[in-house]
């Protein structure tokens with residue numbers, strides 16, 4: 191059977207995350223350096239996949255891959271000097287870490303920033319949903335997606351043989367906007383050391399045990415983590431947890447509340463819609479009234495004036511407020527992740543949305 195360009199490309203990009211080479215070296219895909227080490231071991235030692243990816247998840251993955259050249263073209267239009275990898279014949283970058291471990295992968299692109307850039311950096315392209323995009327932009331890649339920095343660090347050392355600035359370019363698949371973050375060389379060096387230490391433990395496991403499929407490394411995650419929920423070896427690793435991992439967590443309130451039938455939920459939805467309509471009408475009236483008062487105040491040439499209301503005398507006045515914006519890109523470039531963690535903190539809240 192003759193292989194088409196698409197077949198060759200698929201074979202290149204769908205290599206296993208971990209495998210043993212002919213000489214017994216454990217080869218890890220650079221894009222998988224942040225994966226669970228037990229999961230990598232399952233894959234390298236040929237365990238049967240127990241929880242294959244769903245069609246939807248494969249579609250998401252393929253859509254993400256297909257959008258990478260779109261981001262690179264957007265960067266070119268924005269003035270970046272981009273050298274994309276030839277996707278039909280990508281250059282393999284591999285880095286040997288000790289006698290028994292190899293990290294390999296394909297760089298998305300090398301790029302020079304417009305105006306101030308002088309030497310090419312590795313450009314690692316990611317596509318993220320709106321929430322993940324926001325998280326990345328606010329926290330920086332080292333905190334939100336450290337594995338992407340580890341991956342780019344491997345490409346940097348594999349390509350240039352030294353630490354250099356790395357560019358993480360990310361597309362928001364919801365809003366279809368893109369942005370980038372530069373990780374300075376000093377922090378790329380640190381990311382590289384962290385990733386090497388992580389993989390070093392897996393390498394040591396290999397050296398001590400050989401490619402034994404029954405002797406497994408420790409788990410890196412627990413059933414609550416999304417990594418386990420999407421793991422192709424979940425049933426092998428955490429038998430009986432697949433159902434639990436797949437189920438949404440039960441809300442504490444939902445446990446104690448009376449059951450709500452579909453009819454009751456529909457009645458509540460209709461009430462909600464009515465309330466929304468009323469609120470909308472009230473808000474429009476309010477905005478009209480405020481507009482009138484603004485014009486009245488302006489006519490008087492005053493910032494503040496008293497006016498008799500229905501029940502009491504009110505003060506009508508213009509209030510100025512200043513909003514402060516944080517340039518997260520600059521902040522992320524200036525501060526290391528630990529310092530940033532003390533400044534930009536996460537606060538998770540939840541609410542019910544009806545859309």
Ligand code: SF4
Nearest residue numbers: 226229409418421427
């Ligand atoms: S189920 Fe979780 S802990 Fe087990 S191999 Fe997969 S990711 Fe690792």
